[in-house]
Amino acid sequence: MNKKTNERHVFPFMSIVGQEEMKLSLILNVIDPKIGGVMIMGDRGTGKSTIVRALVDLLPPIEVVENDLYNSDPYDTELMSDEVLEKVKNKEPISVVKIKTPMIDLPLGATEDRVCGTIDIEKAISEGKKAFEPGLLAQANRGILYVDEVNLLDDHLVDVLLDSAASGWNTVEREGISICHPAKFILIGSGNPEEGELRPQLLDRFGMHAQIKTLKEPHLRVKIVQQRELFEKNPKEFNAKYQEEQEKTRERIVNARKILKTVQIKYELLEKISQVCSDLNVDGLRGDMVTSRAAKALVAFENRTEVTPKDIFRVITLCLRHRLRKDPLQTIDSGFLVQDAFKKVFDIN
Incomplete structure (x- = not known):
């Protein structure tokens, strides 16, 4: 074949x-x-x-130990199977491949x-x-x-x-x-x-x-249908059209992972995130932590190093809306409650 x-x-x-x-x-x-x-x-x-x-x-592809059933990382002991860890400790050679x-x-x-x-x-x-x-x-x-x-x-x-x-x-x-x-x-x-x-x-x-949600705009629905038809007709040609854009985004992800640790978020912004969570009666601290992490990841993706209130606004609904439900029969907030709480705390009209 x-x-x-x-x-x-x-x-x-x-x-x-x-x-x-x-x-x-x-x-x-x-x-x-x-x-x-x-x-x-x-x-x-x-x-x-x-x-x-x-x-x-x-x-991007990842490096793994060849023929290992756990996709062990050849360089990080936290991501190695016992067998690979044993080999590393005994200084035995290991074969590395990209997958x-x-x-x-x-x-x-x-x-x-x-x-x-x-x-x-x-x-x-x-x-x-x-x-x-x-x-x-x-x-x-x-x-x-x-x-x-x-x-x-x-x-x-x-x-x-x-x-x-x-x-x-x-x-x-x-x-x-x-x-x-x-x-x-x-x-x-x-x-x-x-x-x-x-x-x-x-x-x-x-x-x-x-x-x-299902898109309502007719021109967007038509575009989706056309895109799908073009892909099914000639997937190789269709993929080639987006190759450059895909590669740029891949590079942005790789770069974001590298600079993530350098991204800063001011204490007063962290305090305001916690205030929003408190006002919304969010249980635990998971919502606070996830919002902070997501905002930092967004900043890294955009190749910046400082989180702004605008960055937090872009991610906070995604991080908190599902934490407002106390009753299993209650529906999940579409985002209005979170956005209202954000605007009050951050004093944005």
Whole structure:
């Protein structure tokens, strides 16, 4: 089989019309994964899956240890499997290769064993070895884990995913045997609000919440249809048209990751963010931290080093709107409450 038939074309991220809220949330999370992932809620057929898959094509490749099941980082001990860590400690040579940033789709019917991995108890007892079959969390290490219809997933499984995404580790325990491996990934969930929301306790643990709606403007709808038709007709030619723009955005992401640590946010702005959270009665401190991180990532993406109130305004709705729900039956604020609170605290008319 020749290479051409094997080649899989992905709809380019920079060609996607509208859905700015979602695109911004995704880019900020790949710049700073500590933001904590994105929950995307929107109508059917609004291109949620298309945009997420297009994002991966925008990311630079990563260096991994060859033939390692956990995409181990050859230089960071925190992102290495036990086997690779052992080799590094013993100064054994390791082979390094570059791969595309992993993007793992979690199927709706996945079991906990499929997600976390399984321990072969028989082999462990008879041979005295920790016989472990890695799951999807191992494959997603240093990449993206995408869960479509996350609101239909079992709450316990969502909890497991959020725990791993937050800690960067996955621990599997069976019959007194415990296995731990790195599982640092960006968790992206999507769903249709008509099929129900996540419980507020789980929703709060997603860093950002993007709402996407079906576009109403006829000229934009026509443009989307035309774009899709052109892509399906000749994907290679269509991708070539956006190659330069894709490359520029990729470079901006790489640069933003480098300068992120140098971005400053003044104390009085942090105080005002906390005041907004307090006025909105947001539980815990997650909202304060995520807003600060998202604003810094936005500034880094725009190649600046100082956060302004305008930067905070651009991200605060995405960071707080899903934290206002106290009652599972309550709908998520579209943004008016957060924006009103921001304007009062920041004294903007």
